[in-house]
Amino acid sequence: MKESKSLDRRSFLTRASVGGAAAAAGTALAAPAIAQEMPTINWRLASSFPKSLDTIYGGAEELSTRLKEATDGKFTIQVFAAGEIVPGLDAINAATDGTVESAHSVGYYNWGKDPAFACGAELPFTFSARAKTAYQYQGGGIENYNEFLQKYGLIGFPGGNTGVQFGGWYRKEIKTLADLQGLKMRIAGLAGRVVEKLGVVPQQIAGGDIYPSLEKGTIDAAEWVGPYDDSKLGFQKVAPYYYYPGYWEGGPTVSFFFNKAKWDELPDGYKSLVRTCAQATDQNMLAKYDMKNPTALKELVGSGAQLRSFSEEILTAAFEAAGEVYAEISAENESFKKQYEAMLQFRDDWYLYAQTAEYTFDTFMMIQQRNGKLAPQQGG
Numbered sequence: 001m002k003e004s005k006s007l008d009r010r011s012f013l014t015r016a017s018v019g020g021a022a023a024a025a026g027t028a029l030a031a032p033a034i035a036q037e038m039p040t041i042n043w044r045l046a047s048s049f050p051k052s053l054d055t056i057y058g059g060a061e062e063l064s065t066r067l068k069e070a071t072d073g074k075f076t077i078q079v080f081a082a083g084e085i086v087p088g089l090d091a092i093n094a095a096t097d098g099t100v101e102s103a104h105s106v107g108y109y110n111w112g113k114d115p116a117f118a119c120g121a122e123l124p125f126t127f128s129a130r131a132k133t134a135y136q137y138q139g140g141g142i143e144n145y146n147e148f149l150q151k152y153g154l155i156g157f158p159g160g161n162t163g164v165q166f167g168g169w170y171r172k173e174i175k176t177l178a179d180l181q182g183l184k185m186r187i188a189g190l191a192g193r194v195v196e197k198l199g200v201v202p203q204q205i206a207g208g209d210i211y212p213s214l215e216k217g218t219i220d221a222a223e224w225v226g227p228y229d230d231s232k233l234g235f236q237k238v239a240p241y242y243y244y245p246g247y248w249e250g251g252p253t254v255s256f257f258f259n260k261a262k263w264d265e266l267p268d269g270y271k272s273l274v275r276t277c278a279q280a281t282d283q284n285m286l287a288k289y290d291m292k293n294p295t296a297l298k299e300l301v302g303s304g305a306q307l308r309s310f311s312e313e314i315l316t317a318a319f320e321a322a323g324e325v326y327a328e329i330s331a332e333n334e335s336f337k338k339q340y341e342a343m344l345q346f347r348d349d350w351y352l353y354a355q356t357a358e359y360t361f362d363t364f365m366m367i368q369q370r371n372g373k374l375a376p377q378q379g380g
Contacts, residue, residue, distance in 0.1 A: 044077070115252045119148070124194050128251045142158065174310070222235065236304050256274075
């Protein structure tokens with residue numbers, strides 16, 4: 001028995017030694033392969049936004065920071081604000097033609113090039129931010145958009161959401177449809193075509209040029225984002241009437257666009273990491289807006305902004321006009337039609353569901369807020 005135990009012990013030690021040597025050799029052999037999977041890559045990104053808008057511009061910086069940290073500095077993306085490489089409205093095109101490897105923008109800035117670009121950002125009267133997230137990540141929205149983007153040499157992923165936006169700043173009150181006739185308004189993307197049917201004269205102007213255009217009277221009104229971003233640009237000083245909701249942007253997505261040829265060169269591990277970091281940035285941007293907008297709105301009202309809601313007449317007319325626009329575009333653009341119809345299938349179900357628990361809970365809590373029951377109670 002002793003001899004058997006001794007042999008067993010020697011056999012075990014021999015096998016362990018061989019196994020250990022093999023493992024060490026395997027580690028040595030694997031090291032170069034791992035190094036090859038972590039190449040040093042330096043990209044540039046063109047943002048459509050000015051640095052002063054830390055929340056929306058900050059989305060690109062967040063992606064850059066996350067990638068740098070996750071790869072120990074192996075994968076870096078240098079972010080350039082609007083105008084530093086190309087004008088803000090040309091950021092997507094810069095990624096297409098290879099001027100930069102990536103862009104952070106909203107697809108509807110390119111709607112004039114192809115209306116289907118707007119489908120990855122927002123279409124009037126489609127989704128809230130929460131519904132948009134469900135459609136994109138679980139309903140095939142990302143895949144549908146990328147199928148379209150291929151013909152422009154791009155691949156894209158959600159990289160931020162503002163939540164439902166406000167309806168803009170006006171130099172005069174907008175009470176009826178008649179007040180919209182001939183109104184020169186800065187409004188982005190496909191929404192301009194919708195409000196044009198209501199008599200508005202749409203103007204596409206980059207964010208940094210909105211204030212001087214309002215101040216000089218070049219335009220009569222302008223929509224931008226919402227209270228936090230708008231407060232940084234000081235619109236209430238030149239156009240005091242602040243309307244809601246921005247029905248053209250119920251849950252607009254800011255996307256990361258990547259040059260497809262450059263994307264295809266990335267190792268699979270980097271591709272997966274980019275998608276993970278982009279999704280984290282996407283969710284975090286919305287959280288930032290939800291935290292910052294309430295305080296910003298109170299400050300805007302305190303500094304002279306006149307808060308107003310659009311009338312039922314205007315909202316209904318805009319809804320019907322949007323339907324007309326979608327029918328017109330779908331008749332001539334198959335890429336738009338395919339994405340729009342995919343959205344409609346989910347939109348109906350979502351708003352049916354949202355009328356139950358979500359709507360009832362939110363409505364009840366809003367009533368409590370109006371009755372002063374949600375404010376922190378002062379200690380006695």
